[in-house]
Amino acid sequence: MVSLSGEIGIEGSSSSSQAMPESVLPTKAGTFDPPTRLPMARPAFGTEGRPVQLLTNHFNVKFTKQDTVFYHYSVNISHDKSDENHAHSKGFGRKVLDRLYQTYRSEFEGKQFAYDGEKSLFTVGPLPQNNFEFTVVLEDSSARATGGDPSGDSLGEGDQKRSRRSHFTRTFKVELSFAAKIPLKSIALALRGGESEDAQHALQILDIILRQQQAKRGCLLVKQSFFDGNHVNFIDLGGGVSGCRGFHSSFRTVMGGLSLNMDVSTTMIITPGPVLDFLLANQNIQDRRRIDWVKAKRMLKNLRIMTRHTKMEFRITGLSEMPCNQQLFPLRVRNSHGETQIVDITVYDYFMKTHKMQLTWSAHMPCLDVGKPKRPNYLPIELCNLVSLQQYTKALSSQQRVSLVEKSRQKPLERIRVVTDAVKNNHYDEDPILRSCGIYIDKQLSKLDGRVLSAPTLKVGNEEDCVPRNGRWNFNQKRLFYPIQIDRLWAIVNFSARCDLSYLSRELINCGRNKGIQIKRPFTFFEEDREWVRSDPVVRVEKMFEKIKANLPEHPQFLLCVLPERKNSDIYGPWKKKNLHEVGIVTQCISPTKINDQYLTNVLLKINSKLGGINSLLAVEHPCRIPLVNEIPTMILGMDVCHGSPGPSDFPSIAAVVGSRHWPLISRYRASVRTQSPKLETIDSLYKPGADGQDHGMIRELLLDFYRSSNAKKPTQMIIFRDGVGESQFNEVLNVELNQIIKAFEHLGECTIPKFTVIVAQKNHHTKLFLAGAPENVPPGTVVDTMVVHPRHYDFYMCAHAGMIGTSRPIHYNVLLDEIGFSTDDLQKLVLALSYVYQRSTTAVSMVAPVCYAHLAAQQMSQFLKFEDFSGAAGRQGVPELPRLHDNVKSSMFFC
Structure with missing residues (x-):
């Protein structure tokens, strides 16, 4: 096994100072003339695994x-x-x-x-x-x-x-x-x-x-x-x-x-239903007098309504400037002599006199405008219902x-x-x-034959084997494979959450001890000053860091941050940006509702991974017995693009690539993340030559890290997992993104281009697998490469995880290129194994871990930009660059 000395912990100067000398890579004569590649044909069918009878939601057509x-x-x-x-x-x-x-x-x-x-x-x-x-x-x-x-x-x-x-x-x-x-x-x-x-x-x-x-x-x-x-x-x-x-x-x-x-x-x-009900629900209020009409106007624009009194349908174009009982409009009327004249009348009076309708609460509200810009047409809100089946496109x-x-x-x-x-x-x-x-x-439903592959055995602490059952395992009475030691300064930061920090730290230390992690007592607790609770999130983070700098004698090894809300705290993005970009401190955010051993174990799994430890390894990884991977230096990439909220937006897309390190391990990764044009799916920064003649792309960064962490070995094989692209984009993956990766090698002077295996992992499809004659989901490890797969291309479906709730969704893996030459069985077993190396949990994940990590890295770093305004930015000055990670943390699994 590769020695991990010098690479465990927060990796800073010792790692980043050892630049791979470009002279070790001989210059290649000539230029690369990329061929046009097409997705490969299926070489063979898999045979390993226990046979299982399945049904699928495909109906045969004659x-x-x-x-x-x-x-x-x-x-x-x-x-x-x-x-x-x-x-x-x-x-x-x-x-x-x-x-x-x-x-x-x-x-x-x-x-x-x-x-x-x-x-x-x-x-x-x-x-x-x-x-x-x-x-x-x-x-x-x-x-x-x-x-x-x-x-x-x-x-x-x-x-x-x-x-x-x-x-x-x-x-x-x-x-x-x-x-x-x-x-x-x-x-x-x-x-x-x-x-x-x-x-x-x-x-x-x-x-x-x-x-x-x-x-x-x-x-x-x-x-x-x-x-x-x-x-x-x-x-x-x-x-x-x-x-x-x-x-x-x-x-x-x-x-x-x-x-x-x-x-x-x-x-x-x-x-669908009354417009007022929608506005109250949308703004999460109960009193109609508290409606924010500026926000309401934005939400209602272009929605379709039907009037209760005439059953006619209209499209909302805006709101009236005045309330219903004050908003005038010109009306043609005939006087007693039969002559036509124009009179101004309020919308309220018009409905009272003409329609004999008594308006109650909407008299003091704006009217809905369903007319044209120069010819408004006003309707009282209480007479309008939103029609059904109007798509909601916001996040x-x-x-x-x-x-x-x-x-x-x-x-x-x-x-x-x-x-x-x-x-x-x-x-x-x-x-x-x-x-x-x-x-x-x-x-x-169509019937088909599937196979269930055996789960890989894991190695945990003390060289102990851990055999997953039904895609799950635990660390009860077990230790982590390589537990880090939090023996330097660390602290707990509390942003006004109701949490007993003394109890939390005591239980965390006890749980860590049982898992092999020795954690010193925290240096101190930092409670947020009440005066800053209602301030802007960026201000709250800055004020907290002023307290941290004033009270800590040295740079902390780690900060545990307690947030007041789960998943949607506005503090999260600014806090992560401050720690990872500006000061270089590994941090773990939590929002505990129930502190028990399972919760604390999950937190410690993330902390251990971020600080350089390893929670578990594949058993075949430990003695280096992974076919075609352990014999030859092999790098595994996971690639994904994270887009902004649905609908028109100038928020840039975030591309992330994670690369394996410490070959021959396949459980440790580093991420490289960049912004790119909104909604662009093809990753455009894999190779990025600058005015200085240097390559500033993501692949170069990951290649140099692989070289430093793998005893000066250069990858001669690359396995690429690409998420988030449809069949129409397969050629772009093969002929645009792969060519960028090759150019990154060439720029470093590499004379031998690696062999590539390129696999697209698709989650957003509609094929489901069911156990014939059974109420439960298909077992973890179920693989299908017949009947519902492409007639010619090399693809297969795999359910690596145990679907505990609802119906499992298999991942559709499309093998576009395999220059390495895996057998069908070996490739499918490798894909399954990579679903068991996800360090954040003790379950197999549905998609291979490198892709999950790429998605996490893109999502987390997109939070760096959460409070910035991008209106028109793409047109004015190009796509704004993402803040780079601090040297202390850039090689860490910060995304765990």
Whole structure:
């Protein structure tokens, strides 16, 4: 085993001063000409493991008319400029095309079409001609904006016989033009392992057919999922937000043939109902007099409401400047002589006199404006309800996320029942377009064979073996493999949390002793001064550090920070930035609600890892028996990108790469983190040459650390795990990111480029695995590489963890490149083993630890930027740089 002397503890000058001399890497002649790489084909199937019978939420699809050809037509809808507003309304295109079909059905010779809601229309077989031009007339029953009249009336008193709802028509020109032919037999070719763009297009058309069916039922469509407005599907998350249960459906080409993947899905919607109820819930208040109307205006803009008195639907454009009983608008009325004149009237008086409606509490509130900027149209809030199925696109609070997870869980048997019923109840076989293609969908979940790999044995303290059971183990009566000693100065900092610090420190010391960690008594406790409790979080942190510097005689080894709130404390980001960026102190934040041995053990696992200790090792890691990894210097990378909150934002994305160190170990890692353009998924700082001729990228940083920590060994093999990319981005991973990594090697003068194994780990997919005939989740270590995998590419599904609650979600691993040459079994066992080296817990994690670490590092360092304003920053001065970690902590597992 590699000696860890000099590398345990807070790694500072001893580590960073030993720069890898670039002269040790001979200069390579010539330049690198990167090849264009494609995802590799499957070399073989795995054979190891205990066989297990499984079910999956894929439904077999038969298509008997492979000679079917889809015809694609481009759709262009134009309209009068006065109606331009309506072109962007929800479902506008579908309404126009539905009316077109009703009016001109004979022109289509009765042939039905599938419309994507935007620019494309598909038919089975050709239409009578390649180009059409139609005039479509839509009758609309929404209010006409006429000088601010809230009801849509053009006249007031004396004209009561007029309809209160103005029916009017809009005229559109619809042009259809032939674009392409897509044969259905391309799917059969893909099922045999062929590559064809037509196959992807044909699958998309089949998905559009399903989406159209749901759109006609009035469902909300979100990507490949659909949601109906039945209130039994709503989950109240608080804050005026609800989770809406629905279904994901997509056709997929898999090894077992064409299948329909049906899964339960959830989207966030605005809770429908009275607008006032939404505002009170959204602002977490009970008294309507305390409503923040500036915030309310932001939240309500562009939401759709329906009036209680006319049942008409409008879109909110703003709020009135004055309260309802003071807000005037011009109204045309006829006097006793029949002459028309304009009078100013308040919205309140208008509804009292014209509609005979007594407004109660909304008289002193602003009105909702549902008109145009120059022609406002006001409605009293108490007459308005938010309509259902309006998507909520902002980030959820931590409480809302917890509530969503708790309330949307489904046990395996329940999930099986729900998705099976969905396939049966949607009557897909009765769809006329699917029938004309000869497509029939099975009503039962597909069966498949899986294998359960044995959990790896772990090594803990005193060279003791620890055998996980059901993906779990514990440190009861056990010691950590390499416990650190907190024998220098340390202290506890309390930011106004109600916590007995003396009891906490005493129990922590006792628990540490049992696990092999010798912890001195804390030097002191720092309590936050009450006068600073309501200050800005950055100010609170600065004031606390003034106390720390004034009262500690030297640089502390470690600070334990007690926060008043769990998960969402505003102190967290500024505190981490101060410690990790400015002063270089390892810190652990806690917010204890119940102090017991299990809680303290979990805290100590994190502290031990951050300070350089090792909680457990793989048994095969200790005597160096990992196939193809221990014989040759091998570096493992985990890569991820963390984006800001949903919706438009200038908050930069955070890219993180963690690299293994102390080869031949695979349990210790260091992180490198950078900002990049908002929403950019491809990591652009792996190699980053500067004006000074130096490479300032992430890979160089990790390579030098590997060299220093691995007895001057250079990696000749690299295993790369990439998280967060879809199938359409595989080529970017292979041909952009991998080329950057190679350039980083070249820049160091490396003459031999390492062999690479590149694996994409996907969590956000919709394939679920179930034990046949059993109510519990699949056992940890379950792997599937047949039937539901790609017909040609090298991929597999693995459930490494024990799903204790709800239904387990397997990770979909896609092996894009394997120059190292792992056998299928060895690679799958390595992936499983890397799920057991996660130092923060005593359970196997669902995804390999390096990817989990990269995600943690990106999330934690994104908190450094939490209180900074990025409005327009990307356009003015480029992406702001992330504060760099202090030399004392940059090599530590600070992210644990």
